[in-house]
Amino acid sequence: xxxxxxxxxxxxxxxxxxxxxxxxxxxxxxxxxxxxxxxxxxxxxxxxxxxxxxxxxxxxxxxxxxxxxxxxxxxxxxxxxxxxxxxxxxxxxxxxxxxxxxxxxxxxxxxxxxxxxxxxxxxxxxxxxxxxxxxxxxxxxxxxxxxxxxxxxxxxxxxxxxxxxxxxxxxxxxxxxxxxxxxxxxxxxxxxxxxxxxxxxxxxxxxxxxxxxxxxxxxxxx
Numbered sequence: 001x002x003x004x005x006x007x008x009x010x011x012x013x014x015x016x017x018x019x020x021x022x023x024x025x026x027x028x029x030x031x032x033x034x035x036x037x038x039x040x041x042x043x044x045x046x047x048x049x050x051x052x053x054x055x056x057x058x059x060x061x062x063x064x065x066x067x068x069x070x071x072x073x074x075x076x077x078x079x080x081x082x083x084x085x086x087x088x089x090x091x092x093x094x095x096x097x098x099x100x101x102x103x104x105x106x107x108x109x110x111x112x113x114x115x116x117x118x119x120x121x122x123x124x125x126x127x128x129x130x131x132x133x134x135x136x137x138x139x140x141x142x143x144x145x146x147x148x149x150x151x152x153x154x155x156x157x158x159x160x161x162x163x164x165x166x167x168x169x170x171x172x173x174x175x176x177x178x179x180x181x182x183x184x185x186x187x188x189x190x191x192x193x194x195x196x197x198x199x200x201x202x203x204x205x206x207x208x209x210x211x212x213x214x215x216x217x218x219x220x221x222x
Contacts, residue, residue, distance in 0.1 A: 007080070011085075049127075082105065
């Protein structure tokens with residue numbers, strides 16, 4: 001992506017909210033997201049988090065826990081923090097000698113990962129999906145599948161509505177419907193996983209590239 005999904009001012013406000021007392025942290029992050037974030041950026045963040053949740057729901061297969069997902073996506077979502085563009089304090093400043101910069105970069109990366117983990121695990125507490133009608137996880141599964149996969153195969157192609165008795169046709173349709181429904185349930189489960197993984201793939205690829213750039217930048221000061 002040419003720019004971070006979370007602009008530098010929003011990133012700064014989000015880090016400050018994360019640093020508040022734990023009992024007030026979720027409310028503070030909620031206020032930042034709904035009062036500071038531009039609407040397009042908030043919606044994009046929600047979509048990305050929902051896709052990450054779908055991938056994480058299959059962690060028994062893909063090994064992508066919340067921590068692993070956050071490690072992959074935090075450098076992309078909170079890019080200004082890792083680049084030292086957030087106006088917070090000297091903790092994340094990229095000035096100083098090489099070893100100090102390395103420590104600062106590590107601290108920024110830890111903060112970024114922790115923030116993404118919170119947004120993933122406490123999504124329902126931070127985002128007002130019920131109140132504002134925002135996106136549910138179904139936005140990336142069933143609706144997309146319904147558009148891409150028709151039900152043409154539910155009725156046999158050779159059925160013209162006139163051949164055979166009514167009882168025979170009804171039996172054939174019932175058999176085909178049960179068979180098609182069973183196949184659709186099985187396929188939908190696999191399609192749902194593949195669809196979510198495909199949509200996250202380009203983000204993870206971009207994150208990996210960005211992480212390599214950061215490692216090269218840090219190595220210059222070692």
